[in-house]
Amino acid sequence: MNQDITAFAPRPLIELSAVSVQYGGGTVALDRTDLQIDQGEFIALVGPSGCGKSTILKLVAGLLGATHGGVIVGGREVGAVGTQKRKIGLAFQNPTMLPWLSIRDNVMMPLKIVEPYRQYYRSKKKGEFRERAEALLEQVGLRGFGDKRPWQLSGGMLQRASLCRALIHEPDILLLDEPFGALDQFTREELWDTMQALWMAKRPTVLLVTHDLRESAYLASRICVMSSRPGRIIQDTPVDFARPRSLESSYAPEFGALVHQLRMRIAEARAESDTKERSNAAATIAVLEGETP
């Protein structure tokens, strides 16, 4: 009940407050990170590799617990409840389709698992689910491929199917970890348009981790730049280009300027971390030599 009352206040859907994550080996992946994401935003997380971008996704997904700080999704502490209350879709660079199932069955897989669908999966509703899967496949340009097996499809097609699988249970939150990273440039650009169309149709909240700055500028409504490990958000830029964005618009000067600015910011972050590392090393040596750092 209390949850409903707090829901009246306009609170962000996802709230990370002063979150730190330290892995078992002592590596600090995230350092007091704050991030607020509103319902329906398309966030791109960019930054040097190993800066904790994927860690943020895992925190929001509840696959990982924060060492310090709080992760609140939809007004609820993540990880406090054993089972997932929010509907979340997840897609990775590796499409991980199950080779023994048809593409359609792969796409329908979440319905076998997520409540409340799973109780209907074996009953009459299966036909309805099948139609839903077909409709999604058609939306991403895979009409007529439902009966094919994963090995009969190209990498780009598999990634489209993987997006369908992430969306079939109509999640509020879509988490994408470099989903287009393994594709060639042309296929990747095609998939940007597919992704944009999917987002504009249903307006889920999307959190996209990417190394491709053009991709972030093309898709996102907000870009968060992260520093090197331990990661923090060092820049938070809204992207106001008109939608639908097209390849043509991605060659406009303001688009280029944004990508350029992002590129420079990340170069800076990398340089900073190099000096930091060097001073850390110096401190370690000082400790070893018996001096107080």
Added chain:
Amino acid sequence: MNPSLSRYRRNLLSFFALVGFFLIWELACRALHVSDLVLPKPSQIVVVLVEKMPILWPHTLQTLMTTLAGFFLGVIAGLLLGMLIGSSKLAYDIAYPLLVGFSSIPKVAVVPIFVVWFGSGTVPAILTSMVISIFPVVVNVATGLASTEPELEDVLRVLGARKRDILWNVGLPRTLPYLFASLKIAITLAFVGTVLSETVASNKGIGNVMMIASGNFDVALVFAGLFILAVLGVALYAISSLLESRMTGWTQRKTHADM
């Protein structure tokens, strides 16, 4: 080139090779005047097979049933144990060295123990064949489960999948090719276990028949027993092989697509 034709030709060639083998055996025995006590002619073995069939048949059934019983028990035990070990990284790391240790014990050595516990006869034979066929199943199932992609597991866990859901929808189907590959090995081994135990400590079964026949210098009968074992072994292998290609066709098609 027509692949079905070439396959037909291959089968035909294997058949001729088999016939040729027996033909050379027969001719060599006749030409070199080999004593029947050393190596009987195939024609003699066939005669013995036909004449003694009424006596041999119950023993054949005994051996077959013992093998199948041991095999099924072994597969079920192996499957459960494999699922247990493969379900977590920790269990896998702890149990794997133990498993290797146990599997390297020569299985003949356990027959006397089973005889002490259960007396001679069918029970130790079933147990021997079970024990011997457990290991390939455990190892393969555990490996198959342990090799599930972590990303896929994340995708499902986010959906609220329980460990059981992941096992049922991903782990076990992924393990099927490993399981069926191990069944082919396990059935052959189960057979070895049965005959072994029958030879050492039983009054029934082909192994026992061969033991007695060799004591009586009835070498033709020993070879007849061997022949029956060969036919049974090939048949069981063929059945599990057929089952494998039926159940896990997707792995084979996959390799074709990759080529």
